[in-house]
Amino acid sequence: MFGRKKVNPTDQQVAPAPAESVDRSRDPQSAKGTPTPSRRAQEEARKRPLVPNDRAAAKVAARDARREEQSRMRRALDTGEERFLPARDKGPQKRYARDYVDARFSLGEYVMFVALAIVVLTVVIPPTSDSQILIFGLFWVMVAGVAVDAWFMSRKLKRKLIAKFGAVNPGVIWYGTMRSLQFRRLRLPKPMVKRGEYPH
Incomplete structure (x- = not known):
């Protein structure tokens, strides 16, 4: 009313938020310029599938492991090696x-x-x-x-x-x-x- 200019709210400039300070001494990856993975990404990386994707390969691996264990046990029965003897x-x-x-x-x-x-x-x-x-x-x-x-x-x-x-x-x-x-x-x-x- 006294000559004060009205300011449109949309014209107001929003001050940029201050950059989040990063403690590079605690994060060696960030210090190297590599972004730190999020917590969710780290948890996903630690997860292992309960059921193997390739069942046929898993069966072959398990069969080979059993054969190797039985072979070691047979050798132990001949040589008396304590570690591989039956219980x-x-x-x-x-x-x-x-x-x-x-x-x-x-x-x-x-x-x-x-x-x-x-x-x-x-x-x-x-x-x-x-x-x-x-x-x-x-x-x-x-x-x-x-x-x-x-x-x-x-x-x-x-x-x-x-x-x-x-x-x-x-x-x-x-x-x-x-x-x-x-x-x-x-x-x-x-x-x-x-x-x-x-x-x-």
């Missing part, structure tokens, strides 16, 4: 039990041969009452001898394990006893000691 054979106490059993002579090693011989005798010898009594009598004598031998072996093995390790882990005595019932050349893992080479 049932791992551990220092089981290694000691294997060496102790393999170093001794066990009647149980030959029980299957005696059983096979008895089957052959029952076929060859005429089935009379006396022959049957003799054959099965020999069989039960062998079974009793194997049981007694395995019992003495397990007792001695337990004493040796306690003397060396202080205690016996569960299942180790049974593990050694079952191994003593197997023919030496068919045992897995294969024997690493000769007869008479008892572990210390």
Whole structure:
């Protein structure tokens, strides 16, 4: 009214917002001139697909991995390499039990041969009452001898394990006893000691 010029609001210039200060000391990528990826971009980069895109390739890779693991396990059963042995054979106490059993002579090693011989005798010898009594009598004598031998072996093995390790882990005595019932050349893992080479 007093000569003051009216200003159109659209003509007002908006002052530019101050540039956001960037702490380049904390962001080496920004310091190099590379824009810092957003948080969303970083999260997307860290994500991995739960289902592989190429199922056929995934199956082939899994099959090859299983074959390689089985191959390592077979080699370990031949060489006694602890790292690749099956879980049932791992551990220092089981290694000691294997060496102790393999170093001794066990009647149980030959029980299957005696059983096979008895089957052959029952076929060859005429089935009379006396022959049957003799054959099965020999069989039960062998079974009793194997049981007694395995019992003495397990007792001695337990004493040796306690003397060396202080205690016996569960299942180790049974593990050694079952191994003593197997023919030496068919045992897995294969024997690493000769007869008479008892572990210390």
